Amino acid sequence: MGNFQLFPETASTVAGQVDAIYFTLVGIAAFFSIAIAITIIVLVIRYRRSVERQVFPTWEGMLWLEVGWAIPPLLIVLAMFTWGARVFMTMQTPPPDALQVYVVGKQWMWKAQHIEGRREINELHVPVGRPVRLTLTSEDVIHSFFIPAFRVKMDAVPGRYTSMWFEATKPGTYHLFCAEYCGSEHSRMVGRVIAMEPAEFQRWLSGGTGAPVTGEAMADAGQRLFEQLACGTCHQAESSDRGPTLVGLFQRQVTLADGRTVVADEEYLREAILNPQASVVAGYQPIMPTFKGLVSEESLLQLIAYIKSLQPSDEAEPAPPGGTHATGEQASNAEPRESERLARAAEPAAAPAHRGMEAP
Numbered sequence: 001m002g003n004f005q006l007f008p009e010t011a012s013t014v015a016g017q018v019d020a021i022y023f024t025l026v027g028i029a030a031f032f033s034i035a036i037a038i039t040i041i042v043l044v045i046r047y048r049r050s051v052e053r054q055v056f057p058t059w060e061g062m063l064w065l066e067v068g069w070a071i072p073p074l075l076i077v078l079a080m081f082t083w084g085a086r087v088f089m090t091m092q093t094p095p096p097d098a099l100q101v102y103v104v105g106k107q108w109m110w111k112a113q114h115i116e117g118r119r120e121i122n123e124l125h126v127p128v129g130r131p132v133r134l135t136l137t138s139e140d141v142i143h144s145f146f147i148p149a150f151r152v153k154m155d156a157v158p159g160r161y162t163s164m165w166f167e168a169t170k171p172g173t174y175h176l177f178c179a180e181y182c183g184s185e186h187s188r189m190v191g192r193v194i195a196m197e198p199a200e201f202q203r204w205l206s207g208g209t210g211a212p213v214t215g216e217a218m219a220d221a222g223q224r225l226f227e228q229l230a231c232g233t234c235h236q237a238e239s240s241d242r243g244p245t246l247v248g249l250f251q252r253q254v255t256l257a258d259g260r261t262v263v264a265d266e267e268y269l270r271e272a273i274l275n276p277q278a279s280v281v282a283g284y285q286p287i288m289p290t291f292k293g294l295v296s297e298e299s300l301l302q303l304i305a306y307i308k309s310l311q312p313s314d315e316a317e318p319a320p321p322g323g324t325h326a327t328g329e330q331a332s333n334a335e336p337r338e339s340e341r342l343a344r345a346a347e348p349a350a351a352p353a354h355r356g357m358e359a360p
């Protein structure tokens with residue numbers, strides 16, 4: 001009980017707002033509970049049964065009383081809703097410049113991958129003063145990624161991507177829990193979130209803190225998988241009869257054979273690889289084999305990172321022929337290249353601007 005804390009630390013930008021709501025709700029509930037309890041006790045004593053009072057007095061309705069106990073509570077509840085909804089929306093909407101990290105939950109550990117390639121288990125290093133967006137999924141059952149000091153929690157659900165974001169405000173080491181019962185070792189599925197000063201984080205990211213760099217950049221690992229799995233036999237730099245090009249696909253509108261139009265986000269790419277028959281692109285034969293069971297969740301994220309990195313180079317070819325892809329809001333929605341931003345911040349030597357798609 002030495003360092004017993006009733007309340008977790010307040011270490012993110014939303015933590016204070018969540019606490020304010022929490023304390024206000026508790027305060028309002030406590031106020032009314034006590035007021036009602038006192039009223040009950042007073043009335044019970046005052047109007048107890050006695051020899052003088054054997055008959056009920058005649059009773060008339062009191063309009064002011066009825067209005068008084070209907071309207072103010074309504075206003076209070078509406079105010080609480082509005083306030084809660086606003087903070088909820090803030091927490092649901094990651095800022096566009098957020099640093100992207102991928103997290104896979106698995107019985108019973110958390111695995112995180114940074115775009116630059118660093119991977120960690122049951123630890124998550126983040127910079128302070130910069131929004132961080134996590135994309136979560138699970139390899140087996142539902143887990144829940146919970147950082148009490150940041151007041152954020154999000155389920156990691158098998159078969160789909162969820163996301164959450166936060167911005168750490170104080171360097172330090174914070175608890176990381178799985179907050180969804182996920183089997184016998186659930187209580188051991190714990191870890192640490194390490195918030196670091198940006199410069200220190202940069203050094204950690206590039207492995208400069210002594211630890212060896214674990215793994216290559218996600219997009220490079222994805223490119224290797226792309227070659228290993230021979231995706232390139234059908235997907236090349238230009239669309240062909242065998243398959244559409246994947247260059248510039250991310251965040252673009254795709255028309256499917258069944259007439260639906262979808263935006264090629266991460267979830268769509270995931271489905272396209274695992275379950276190609278469910279979302280056949282208009283104008284193509286459903287010849288793509290499923291890769292379900294052949295790629296792990298982590299590998300999938302790398303493949304997706306690679307596909308995201310396949311942007312048409314501005315000078316050479318324009319956007320691929322528009323037959324299957326309506327060019328919509330692609331450019332504005334595309335996420336900034338994390339490696340580029342970070343490389344620029346870290347050292348003068350810049351990362352290569354565009355990754356070309358290599359046809360085998």
Ligand code: HEC
Binds near residue numbers: 242254
């Ligand atoms: C045998 C040929 C073939 C192979 C191998 C293949 N694909 Fe495909 N792929 C297609 C075809 C054809 C389509 C379009 C029809 C469809 O959606 O099923 C497609 C569609 C896609 C799409 C959706 C494209 C869009 O424009 O919306 C993605 C993403 C994709 N493939 C990724 C991959 C990845 C990653 C691999 C390797 C792991 C791969 N494919 C292997 C033939 C192939």
Ligand SMILES: [Cu+2]
Binds near residue numbers: 108182
């Ligand atoms: Cu769990």
